[in-house]
Amino acid sequence: MAALLPDVAHAISCFSEQGQPSLRDALLDLRGRGFASILVVPLVLPMEPSFMNWMTKSLKRWQAEHPSGWPPIRVAHDIAKSPHFEPLLAATVAGAAIAPVVVPDGVKPEASLIPAQKRRVLVCEGGACNAAGADAIWGHLRNVQERRKLRVNGSGTMTAKSTCLGPCALAPVMQVFPEGTYYGGVTEPAIDRIVEEHLLGDRVVDDFAYQPTGRKQRLRSKSQPDSTGD
Structure with missing residues (x-):
């Protein structure tokens, strides 16, 4: 991917939710590697305001948990509002459509195991x-x-x-x-x-x-040990 982006020294795909590498792990790997800056390009459709709020809070928390070695981090705007989005989408789907698999009537699903987890x-x-x-x-x-x-x-x-x-x-x-x-x-x-x-x-x-005390409780101090020892 970096070969297609002449101004980008290194590019990596990652996941903001489930999937590896996670966004957090990717950023922790990139910090301290001498890059002048890091640009995060969210491929989220549609772009929800809550996602950007989460992104801002998460970046601050990750930087606080690992306080050294961070270059400036920027987050790209909504990709769907880019003038390049429509031709990009058209190129992606061209010739890619496939017919959905239809299960015939009367076919029973496969049997399932009962989970043993406690x-x-x-x-x-x-x-x-x-x-x-x-x-x-x-x-x-x-x-x-x-x-x-x-x-x-x-x-x-x-x-x-x-x-x-x-x-x-x-x-x-x-x-x-x-x-x-x-x-x-x-x-x-x-x-x-x-x-x-x-x-x-x-x-x-x-x-x-x-613990259930019968009284309302507030969140305690967020000072939490770093499991990575960083």
Whole structure:
């Protein structure tokens, strides 16, 4: 790709949600490599205002977690508003249309296995949690789940998105069963510790856990250890 962009020294594709490399991992890899700047080009259609809000907050958080080695970072505007979008779209779809596969009537779906996993992790996708970056947390959790083979390691873990889990002031929130433990203010480093210590080690991570006290609670200090040691 960089060969087609003469002013670009290095280009990489990554994912803002589930998929590898994640946007966070790609940026952490690029920092400190001597580039004059980093340009993020979101390929998001349609471009939602909430995505740009999430991007701004996430960049600030990642830079705070890893405070050295960052060149200036810019984010491109909505790609759909570019004058080059229509010819780009036309070139992409030309000759690419295929007929959908239609399952004949009366054909039964394949049989399914009942999951053996004993743990369930719910990631809140309510309004407050989405505004706080729940999609990025979900993507990081799913990437770690695949990388660490959580479905078969430990007690076995299944993950799922959820509608509002309740304590919106603690966003983003996730809940781990069978204990029912609530975790608030969850970030990627928090996910890494929860996976290692709770899902695989059967120990609640008190730094991020909130217990039902019968009283309203606010989010504690966001000072969180960096799992990478950076």
